[in-house]
Amino acid sequence: MTTLLPRYFHPAYELDEALREEVVSLAVRSAEPSEADREEIVLKKLGARAWGRLHHFRYFYRQGWGEGAGKPLSPRALEGFHRFVEQFGFPEACTPSLFLTEAGHLELYWEDIRGGAIQVEFTPAGAEFYLQSTEREGFVSYVNLSELLRELQPH
Amino acid sequence: MNKPFPIPIPERLPRKIDPCPIVEAVFEIRFNTAEPWRTLPGLLSEKIRGRYREQKDLPLAQIPEEVRRQIPALTHQPLMQFLSTDFLIQLGPSVLSLITKPNAYPGWSAVETELRWFLDRVQEAGFVQEAGRLGVRYIDFFEKDIFPSLILDVGIGASPLHANELQITTVLRQGPFTARLLVSNSAILGTGSAAKRGSVLDLDVWLGPLDFELFENGIAKFGEAHLLVKQCFFGLAKPDFMASLNPAY
Numbered sequence: 001m002t003t004l005l006p007r008y009f010h011p012a013y014e015l016d017e018a019l020r021e022e023v024v025s026l027a028v029r030s031a032e033p034s035e036a037d038r039e040e041i042v043l044k045k046l047g048a049r050a051w052g053r054l055h056h057f058r059y060f061y062r063q064g065w066g067e068g069a070g071k072p073l074s075p076r077a078l079e080g081f082h083r084f085v086e087q088f089g090f091p092e093a094c095t096p097s098l099f100l101t102e103a104g105h106l107e108l109y110w111e112d113i114r115g116g117a118i119q120v121e122f123t124p125a126g127a128e129f130y131l132q133s134t135e136r137e138g139f140v141s142y143v144n145l146s147e148l149l150r151e152l153q154p155h
Numbered sequence: 156m157n158k159p160f161p162i163p164i165p166e167r168l169p170r171k172i173d174p175c176p177i178v179e180a181v182f183e184i185r186f187n188t189a190e191p192w193r194t195l196p197g198l199l200s201e202k203i204r205g206r207y208r209e210q211k212d213l214p215l216a217q218i219p220e221e222v223r224r225q226i227p228a229l230t231h232q233p234l235m236q237f238l239s240t241d242f243l244i245q246l247g248p249s250v251l252s253l254i255t256k257p258n259a260y261p262g263w264s265a266v267e268t269e270l271r272w273f274l275d276r277v278q279e280a281g282f283v284q285e286a287g288r289l290g291v292r293y294i295d296f297f298e299k300d301i302f303p304s305l306i307l308d309v310g311i312g313a314s315p316l317h318a319n320e321l322q323i324t325t326v327l328r329q330g331p332f333t334a335r336l337l338v339s340n341s342a343i344l345g346t347g348s349a350a351k352r353g354s355v356l357d358l359d360v361w362l363g364p365l366d367f368e369l370f371e372n373g374i375a376k377f378g379e380a381h382l383l384v385k386q387c388f389f390g391l392a393k394p395d396f397m398a399s400l401n402p403a404y
Contacts (some may be wrong), residue, residue, distance in 0.1 A: 012179045012257070012294045013355050016341030019322045034333075059227055063189055072187050075287025075364035083365075104187070124285055142365050 169402030
């Protein structure tokens with residue numbers, strides 16, 4: 001049995017037969033640059049459930065998901081999310097929850113050491129945050145992501 | 156991972172080389188849209204049909220949408236093509252690209268003019284909600300083993316491997332740009348009914364979603380990506396190979 005796909009697109013060139021992969025595995029594919037590192041960080045910091053949800057949000061949630069008005073995941077929101085997760089140190093034993101909003105934004109939810117909710121929504125323009133314990137909310141652009149990291153770090 | 160860029164950037168770059176090894180140059184935009192796929196070809200065609208009169212479906216269009224969605228490798232593949240005399244435009248549910256005709260690269264100036272026109276038409280068509288990637292890819296072909304002509308080699312111990320069939324792919328980063336470089340000395344280039352065997356140097360340079368605003372600085376960013384492609388190519392070339400390309404400055 002072969003998992004080789006039929007030729008549905010025509011590349012500008014082909015590699016010589018000896019260099020070509022004869023059997024394409026659908027289970028293993030080359031990762032986009034940085035993708036493997038990023039997936040590992042998401043898995044380590046947010047857990048397998050969030051990692052799996054993110055995969056579904058990326059590949060299976062298209063225009064019209066949910067009740068029909070859901071938008072696909074925003075590439076800018078995804079990039080902002082990854083930059084945040086890479087740099088932020090979540091509290092120990094904390095398992096943040098990950099959601100896709102109807103607008104195509106990613107939202108992270110976790111609790112601080114006092115049990116107060118922390119929500120960060122990654123939008124195309126920047127991150128909106130809400131801290132229940134201090135009743136603080138705000139918005140930072142991705143250029144100023146370090147401000148958000150400082151804001152959230154003590155919790 | 157801020158490593159120094161390993162390709163030396165030449166102080167001056169040729170304006171033209173002869174023979175030109177460029178098989179194809181691709182200027183790609185990946186995007187999100189609120190429009191269903193079935194409406195996209197009509198929205199784009201309405202804006203470009205004066206210049207791109209012929210259109211055809213690509214073979215991937217035969218695969219049902221539900222099946223395409225299950226295969227991440229197909230996510231950003233085009234499904235149809237619009238043709239003008241000098242360029243092609245390819246369109247998929249989340250990708251748009253302007254491509255030069257095979258082995259007929261018209262020069263950067265002509266590309267830039269067409270890109271500017273193309274982006275204006277895409278903006279008018281109004282279906283790009285958000286752009287996620289802006290990429291420039293140049294594919295060069297040589298009817299010889301290219302490795303001895305480049306300051307790039309792969310070996311095992313002291314033995315170079317380029318006498319064998321060899322392909323290397325690496326990813327380099329320069330500022331906000333990511334570059335994927337593929338070099339192979341055993342490639343087959345289809346040229347109409349014939350096929351040529353030789354080497355390819357395939358360089359794809361792109362920006363991520365937070366590093367450009369398509370309708371504000373898209374042309375400038377395509378220009379910067381093109382410049383990086385050019386710097387990489389000429390930076391990799393050994394002096395005698397460079398001379399063989401008859402550079403005009």
